[in-house]
Amino acid sequence: MASVPKPDELAKIDHKPPKTGWMDTPVKFRRGTWLYAAKPKYLEAIGFPNPREWSPEDEDWKLPPNWKEIILEGLRERLGRFRSLQLFMDTCVRCGACADKCHFFIGSGDPKNMPVLRAELLRSVYRRDFTAAGKIMGKLVGARDLTVDVLKEWFYYFYQCTQCRRCSLFCPFGIDTAEITLLTRELLNLVGCNVDWVMGPVANCYRTGNHLGLEPHAYRDMVEFCVDEIENVTGIRVEPTFNRKGAEILFITPSGDVFADPGIYTMMGYLILFHEIGLDYTLSTYASEGGNFGSFTSHEMMKRLNAKMYAEAKRLGVKWILGGECGHMWRVIHQYMDTMNGPADFLEEPVSPITGTKFENAKSTKMVHICEFTADLIKHGKLKLDPRRNDHLKVTFHDSCNPSRAMGLLEEPRYIIKNVCNHFYEMPENTIREQTFCCGSGGGLNADENMEMRLRGGFPRANAVKYVHEKYGVNMLACICAIDRAVLPPLMEYWVPGVRVTGVHELVGNALVMEGEQERTTDLRGNPLLGMDDDKNA
Amino acid sequence: MKVEDVLRQKKAAILEKWFQLLLDTYPAETSRFLKEEKNQFANPVGHAFYQGIEGLYEGLLQGLEPEKISPFIDKIVRIRAVQDFLPSQANAYIFLLKRAIREELAAELRENRVPIKELLTFESRIDELALHSFDIYMKCREKIYEIRVNEVKNRTAKLLERANLVLNLP
Numbered sequence: 024m025a026s027v028p029k030p031d032e033l034a035k036i037d038h039k040p041p042k043t044g045w046m047d048t049p050v051k052f053r054r055g056t057w058l059y060a061a062k063p064k065y066l067e068a069i070g071f072p073n074p075r076e077w078s079p080e081d082e083d084w085k086l087p088p089n090w091k092e093i094i095l096e097g098l099r100e101r102l103g104r105f106r107s108l109q110l111f112m113d114t115c116v117r118c119g120a121c122a123d124k125c126h127f128f129i130g131s132g133d134p135k136n137m138p139v140l141r142a143e144l145l146r147s148v149y150r151r152d153f154t155a156a157g158k159i160m161g162k163l164v165g166a167r168d169l170t171v172d173v174l175k176e177w178f179y180y181f182y183q184c185t186q187c188r189r190c191s192l193f194c195p196f197g198i199d200t201a202e203i204t205l206l207t208r209e210l211l212n213l214v215g216c217n218v219d220w221v222m223g224p225v226a227n228c229y230r231t232g233n234h235l236g237l238e239p240h241a242y243r244d245m246v247e248f249c250v251d252e253i254e255n256v257t258g259i260r261v262e263p264t265f266n267r268k269g270a271e272i273l274f275i276t277p278s279g280d281v282f283a284d285p286g287i288y289t290m291m292g293y294l295i296l297f298h299e300i301g302l303d304y305t306l307s308t309y310a311s312e313g314g315n316f317g318s319f320t321s322h323e324m325m326k327r328l329n330a331k332m333y334a335e336a337k338r339l340g341v342k343w344i345l346g347g348e349c350g351h352m353w354r355v356i357h358q359y360m361d362t363m364n365g366p367a368d369f370l371e372e373p374v375s376p377i378t379g380t381k382f383e384n385a386k387s388t389k390m391v392h393i394c395e396f397t398a399d400l401i402k403h404g405k406l407k408l409d410p411r412r413n414d415h416l417k418v419t420f421h422d423s424c425n426p427s428r429a430m431g432l433l434e435e436p437r438y439i440i441k442n443v444c445n446h447f448y449e450m451p452e453n454t455i456r457e458q459t460f461c462c463g464s465g466g467g468l469n470a471d472e473n474m475e476m477r478l479r480g481g482f483p484r485a486n487a488v489k490y491v492h493e494k495y496g497v498n499m500l501a502c503i504c505a506i507d508r509a510v511l512p513p514l515m516e517y518w519v520p521g522v523r524v525t526g527v528h529e530l531v532g533n534a535l536v537m538e539g540e541q542e543r544t545t546d547l548r549g550n551p552l553l554g555m556d557d558d559k560n561a
Numbered sequence: 562m563k564v565e566d567v568l569r570q571k572k573a574a575i576l577e578k579w580f581q582l583l584l585d586t587y588p589a590e591t592s593r594f595l596k597e598e599k600n601q602f603a604n605p606v607g608h609a610f611y612q613g614i615e616g617l618y619e620g621l622l623q624g625l626e627p628e629k630i631s632p633f634i635d636k637i638v639r640i641r642a643v644q645d646f647l648p649s650q651a652n653a654y655i656f657l658l659k660r661a662i663r664e665e666l667a668a669e670l671r672e673n674r675v676p677i678k679e680l681l682t683f684e685s686r687i688d689e690l691a692l693h694s695f696d697i698y699m700k701c702r703e704k705i706y707e708i709r710v711n712e713v714k715n716r717t718a719k720l721l722e723r724a725n726l727v728l729n730l731p
Contacts, residue, residue: 037650040588053645055705123594129606131644132591235720245720282719451602471709478643478705486605513708517701518639 050179055475061222068226073215121190130479138190187424187461209321221467224316232309233278239308258541261298270305276347277313277505289526310335313352319467326363343373344390350504354429378403394435407536413444414553416499422459423504443534448495454487464510485518564679578661613637642701655691
């Protein structure tokens with residue numbers, strides 16, 4: 024009984040935040056908010072430094088003795104290599120335009136989630152060691168020494184950024200917080216402070232080509248599973264090919280579409296579409312992952328993982344690459360691939376074999392987004408669609424951060440949805456298109472141990488979904504990103520029960536009338552189509 | 562004068578004070594944002610909090626049943642259950658209403674224009690709300706862990722099924 028607090032102790036509930044300034048308020052690692060440390064085997068597999076067993080909760084992070092020199096030298100080197108970093112460190116005038124735009128700040132109320140302050144965590148160290156004013160005047164000019172507490176703070180807050188770049192949209196200088204986050208994570212990697220949820224997929228992807236480490240036979244088997252399901256619903260057996268040399272097109276999609284619910288229904292949508300238009304395409308069991316967790320790790324790792332796309336396209340001798348519904352994969356392709364691993368001069372400028380449309384926007388990367396491809400098919404009247412088959416769904420569309428902000432893909436998914444669904448409702452304008460709110464779990468944050476943090480970060484998005492759910496009865500949230508498809512269902516379960524999640528091509532798969540198909544009584548998930556229940560009862 | 566009548570008259574001032582006390586549980590920069598940004602999509606937390614306390618206050622005045630009041634508790638607690646608060650801190654917002662009322666009614670109480678007994682009865686209703694708030698807080702916390710467990714299970718369910726490692730009875 025000795026440990027039971029007395030009434031007067033119980034009454035002392037301090038519900039006020041600490042009064043110390045941000046520099047003097049060290050991080051508390053409270054469970055539910057941080058990610059597990061990377062297992063040594065993953066770091067060893069990719070040759071990353073300081074593999075060891077440790078936990079962010081531990082007092083001693085088992086850093087190398089000269090960790091401070093390693094970080095500062097790493098920062099010096101990156102300032103030289105990336106002019107952008109130097110600019111981002113010097114140009115911020117702390118105008119505050121970004122401050123209230125971050126979903127993590129909005130949802131958590133933690134000021135260190137303001138993008139300006141998140142960057143300041145790094146900038147304060149930059150000032151101390153790399154500017155004359157900071158060296159002389161220190162704290163007076165916002166400079167501080169790099170200490171273990173600062174390093175822990177970096178780890179905590181740079182794994183609370185999903186690299187969604189909403190803040191950058193509002194920055195008058197265009198400071199790209201995703202770049203600052205990536206570069207700070209690079210510095211953390213130098214001393215072995217990385218997270219399991221990112222390094223596991225990176226190591227797996229490096230070895231087998233996909234995040235889960237599915238080997239070729241398993242990958243093929245999972246696709247065959249989709250083929251069986253399609254046959255159950257449509258009566259038609261589609262026949263995808265694997266690693267087929269001489270195919271016209273290589274199709275690459277996130278592995279989440281192949282093994283995860285509800286991604287597999289999107290996969291079924293692709294397969295149905297390709298079968299119906301008679302596309303000459305192949306899947307690869309090596310380029311079996313569109314996602315690139317290297318882009319949450321370091322520039323070098325991003326390049327290493329991305330390289331397999333072109334390598335495989337070259338090996339198979341295809342003309343061009345078609346890419347599935349993925350988020351950060353498209354940022355990597357659109358903003359990095361061409362300069363990292365290009366030029367892909369062994370590929371041809373993509374042309375749709377069905378419509379003859381030249382995808383001039385992909386002239387350089389040789390990789391076309393599935394939504395551009397399908398929208399073009401619909402525009403040319405090449406698909407027979409019955410949108411009534413989606414009448415049981417009231418759909419809204421979540422612009423996935425990277426396709427919208429990093430490649431400007433705003434109209435195509437909406438055009439497709441409006442052609443395959445009769446009930447489509449937009450969320451409020453300051454939560455969609457370029458201003459879209461992140462799912463809260465991108466950037467390698469979609470683990471389960473940090474669920475609270477994910478629910479905080481996803482709240483602004485969920486709040487807008489809740490609005491259309493209550494106003495129009497929206498029950499389906501469409502998106503074009505595999506991480507979205509994985510993380511929005513739990514987000515909806517907590518904030519907006521009654522709303523499910525779909526890829527755009529699942530909706531296409533439902534509506535697409537296939538030649539010789541049996542009468543469809545269910546959608547791809549096996550849910551009865553509207554009116555079908557009544558018919559049976561009648 | 563009945564305490565309910567005074568509370569109705571002073572509703573705007575009491576709500577404002579309660580709202581401010583609730584916002585003061587956040588750092589100053591955050592509190593400012595939660596108060597000043599009026600767009601409900603740009604500031605979903607501030608918006609939900611205000612709607613929540615307004616509904617709770619009205620519910621208390623009208624003596625509504627707990628099930629009618631609980632959606633307003635939910636608006637506030639669902640958010641605070643995932644933020645960086647201890648359970649006591651997350652639920653403390655209810656008791657801040659007592660403080661707001663006592664401060665706003667200080668003159669009336671001093672001059673005995675409001676019977677203290679009536680105020681105490683009203684405050685007991687606030688205490689009851691706190692218990693309901695704790696129930697909803699626990700439901701939210703349980704939900705978080707349920708979601709976590711389901712996510713871990715779902716992650717590999719399809720793979721196991723396909724590899725014939727799980728038996729699905731027809």
